[in-house]
Amino acid sequence: MLNKYTLTFKDKILEQKYQDFQTQQKRKPLLQKIIFTTFIVIITKLISSIINFSYKEIYFTIGYLAGNIGLIVIFKFQPQWIRWVLMMINYILLFVYSEPDDGKAQFQYQLASALIISFQFIVMRTGEFIDTLIQVVSFYSFYFIYLLLYQPNFSISVALATFLVVFLLIITFYENVSAERSKFQLTIVDDKWEEVLQNILVEPCVMFSFNYLNSSFIFKRSIEFMFTIETTDQLKQFLRKSKVNQDKKINLEDFIYKKVKELESDHMQLWNQKVTIYYEKKVQDVYFSILQGTSPIILIKVKQFKFQSNEKVSDIENQYQYKYKMLIKSILLQLRLVGQFQFPALTAIFKIIMYHYLLEKLEYKQITKIKIDKIINQLRLVYPQKQISVEILQLGSPIFGQRDSLCLILMEVFETILSNQIHLKVINQHGSTQLQIYGVLNERAKEKLKSRLLNYQSILENVDITDLCVNLGITNEMQSLDWVIKQ
Structure with a gap:
């Protein structure tokens, strides 16, 4: 459950999982890019300052370099601080570039402002809603105060526009964060279902998921499947080389892909659908199921005979026993008609089959x-x-x-x-x-x-x-x- 005001999970364990996910998937990659780009800018500025003998700029650049090294240390050893570090970088940029510079050309000043605001929005995108709310309100309050100080005779429409834009930004970030957290929650549910499936499956099967982002199948698990599949590459090879049904014009990968897309629009599940495949000159009936979710789970299995312990022998066992008996009796009869003599070796085979058949049934x-x-x-x-x-x-x-x-x-x-x-x-x-x-x-x-x-x-x-x-x-x-x- 989500707190509708702060958009945090009420379950602390789930909230911690989400924060770990955000750190690994968004914040660390962003900080890594910031370190890389700022390092290039710092080196360029340092070289330029040395060439121009601008010692003041050199000292400032060395300070930026030290800050960059600090970011590297945090990235490596304290990743849980990255959320707050990114917010701090946003505020540092706000104050460093807030001083008006009359010597700057108008378009250069506009470009610098656009770059700073864009960067701030990128950082806010990786934060939580409460972080974004604080930053949006404080940033625009800061800009508005500057407007009051340096241009007191502004139009009332500017103030109204500022208020409406801030409100729109807050609503937009609220909806985005809410959607992301809901998606994460669904992903957790999908993972739980996947874990349950993996633990309850006992029949020969292969299980994999579909990644909507790159439209590919990802291997999950294989249980005594008829073909060796232990990796995603082996799975793809199997799906692409397996032809479906008698016309053999479509492979199993395209067949399942179409089914996933059909179910995506209908929001339906598919269970135990039989299909005949042709793989490496072998024909096999398999049963596939598709479970819709954030990443659909596909299960392909081969059904086995199941023997149960009853008072009477099961029908399948009776059929096999009868077939064995009739087969051996037919062989004996035909050979005796041809040769007109006994075949003790074949009688011994019949005896051995029955003996082992009874031994197997003793456990019941x-x-x-x-x-x-x-x-x-x-x-x-x-x-x-x-x-x-x-x-x-x-x-x-x-x-x-x-x-x-x-x-x-x-x-x-x-x-x-x-x-x-x-x-x-x-x-x-x-x-x-x-x-x-x-x-x-x-x-x-x-x-x-x-x-x-x-x-x-x-x-x-x-x-x-x-x-x-x-x-x-x-x-x-x-x-x-x-x-x-x-x-």
């Missing part, structure tokens, strides 16, 4: 109702060479647990059993499930299976392995039944 720890016969039907696809039979004795409530973990356990057992004949007996009673898996195992196979099953200790109550049977006790997670029903 989904509790579901387990249907043993359905699991066995799926495992028959993985182990077509084995004849698997199932016997289920349902003596209690349905089995609830981690289906993926059970699949992996059965795969571990089936992988280790040496015989092709496997019989699975499931006994579900009193909150626990016993799996009795009959098949042939030797000592080496038993040791290997024991070590593999150590990875599933969290869901296995007991493990008993003999030469002809693997007996596993699995906890029936009844405590999760209410959760499953609610879901």
Whole structure:
């Protein structure tokens, strides 16, 4: 919020930020120019005075040079004083050149007056409204007093004109300072939004802004974007080399520039607009958003698939699993038709894919109702060479647990059993499930299976392995039944 009289921010932190901004962007550059120009004038005047043997002028010039050195010290070490130093320079000029010089030619005097007033206005332009108000009132009061002293018989219209011009100047400076501070406040808001955007963005994207002053794009941030963009130059290269849509007659830079200009006149935002780009012989659909402000923010992102942990496998996962399965089955079928023999290597690929797929899903720890016969039907696809039979004795409530973990356990057992004949007996009673898996195992196979099953200790109550049977006790997670029903 602004104080409507002094045009200062009520928030002291924001006011300090504005003063720092003014110092860095306006006052320091102005003082630097003043030092440079006055140094040239001083050196020229010093040389002229030496040539003309004007010792009085030399002393004055050396004094100006010392003052210039003082300005350099302030510029380097005390930049916060620059605001007051510039005001002081204005008043020094006022008093130094206020003495009338009858020896001066009329036009030279007019030129000197115009230069001084112009310089004073330049300095006031970098100050605050309260500074400008004090200077305008004091300067014109000073000039008016001089007018009264040296030309008392002036017209009343001169006094009225002076008053009106002073009033007009004050109003003009008030409006300019108010507009500048409002713009600065909007810039702070834009920066905050930009900071928020940078912190919440997680998708692959590139973010940049548009500078109205030089009509160019400025790189802000890139998050795992499909092309390497880390600098403004890389951003410009990407925008200029990317062609938009099928006609390829316009590049992405011109396309976004036109969109920014259209939105500027309509004062609208643009969200997630899809566009197809062609870059380095690659075709890619991207989504761009334009957020209007003092410097519009443009976001170009590439959408990714999002996987969520639900009671059921997501549709996307189901599609991919189905595609993998159908692809491998089709390859197996075609090759068997051609060669009329088995391809164990391709079956192994199918097995590896399913094994790793289940491992990836373990982190979700989904509790579901387990249907043993359905699991066995799926495992028959993985182990077509084995004849698997199932016997289920349902003596209690349905089995609830981690289906993926059970699949992996059965795969571990089936992988280790040496015989092709496997019989699975499931006994579900009193909150626990016993799996009795009959098949042939030797000592080496038993040791290997024991070590593999150590990875599933969290869901296995007991493990008993003999030469002809693997007996596993699995906890029936009844405590999760209410959760499953609610879901």
